[in-house]
Amino acid sequence: MTAVQKVAIAGCGVASMSVAIPLxxxxxxxxxxxxxxxxxxxxxxxxxxxxxxxxxDALGVWDEVRAKGYPFDGLTLRAPGPDAAVVAELPEARTGGPDFPAGMGMYRPDLARILAERATSLGVRIHFGSKVTGVHETATGVTLDVGGVPVGEFDLVVGADGLHSTVRELIGIEEQPESTGMGIWRAFVPREPEVTQTQLYYGGPVYIAGYTPTGDDSMYVILVEDAQDRFSVEPAEAAEIMREITRAYGGPWNGIRENLTADTRINYTWFTAHTIEGAWNRGRAVVIGDAAHSCPPTIAQGAAQALEDGLVLSELLLSRDAVDQSLWDAFHERRVARARAVVEASVQLGRWQLEHDRDADAAGLIQSVATQMADRP
Structure with missing residues (x-):
């Protein structure tokens, strides 16, 4: 006997799939x-x-992910300037245990596709172009409206619909993501041969300049600056802005810069943060992943926390007889403090940079979070 037989999920990201696949x-x-x-x-x-x-791995997709991504151990810190001097080579904690590398870079759409294909192979029905417009508790379950039309009654509705979650609003949770004051450029370019792990440059014209390999022939690059209104910038201008910023950085940036063109996949977003205080559910509807908590990617734990949300929720749903208060108490006990620790640490790292705090123990904070994440949720 399980707590649910029929479940509706809003959103098709990693949080959604981490619930859908086990169920x-x-x-x-x-x-x-x-x-x-x-x-x-x-x-x-x-x-x-x-x-x-x-x-x-628990979701059954590790082999495919490993084949598509670029696994690595360690983190390189480099200085701005033409020589791009290596400041430190840092070992990273294997937070997944000895069977997994410390980290991996990959192309986001590849991860989305792998998870969706795994879900549909198990019978999950994904309805595209479908906007959730109503969530209504009943005496026996919860009904869902999509596009203004009722689509049925479910044992549970999961809002895994991201930062600007519709389900969060529909069930009356008021917390919203707020800007932390930083913005980030991201671009996808050919991998430079010497880039075999994440490398970060602190200082120069932006707070952080960095890159991560995502495959044998690909990598993604980031530039973190003060939050600005860059959202309407045309592709050619975006590429030129990134090229100008990166002239302050040497090493692999010399090759990267040549590959930043109007045809490069570039996007710009602001860092945001929030954590829902108190329960993430209202009756038989719950929000998880970025809908429940968001943070800057300064510790690269956003996807991990979303995946853990879904796995813990599905584990409890499959091991209990009812969606009741004891289930929600167990869920919140295992997830809220852990997610909050990641959000607070991620925001703190950015705040130290915004305040130009040279005495901040960033390495100590990162190591402390990594130690916590090594324990299973």
């Missing part, structure tokens, strides 16, 4: 309602820490 594998009926017209993911690349890789 469908156990025989539950799962419908996913995705606003976009197809499986896609904003951005260029993603860094997955070891605990994210451990979660992907």
């Amino acid at each position: 469908a594998e156990a025989g539950a009926s799962v419908d996913v309602y995705e606003l976009k017209s197809e499986v896609s993911a904003l951005g260029s690349g993603i860094t997955l820490q070891g605990n994210a890789l451990r979660a992907l």
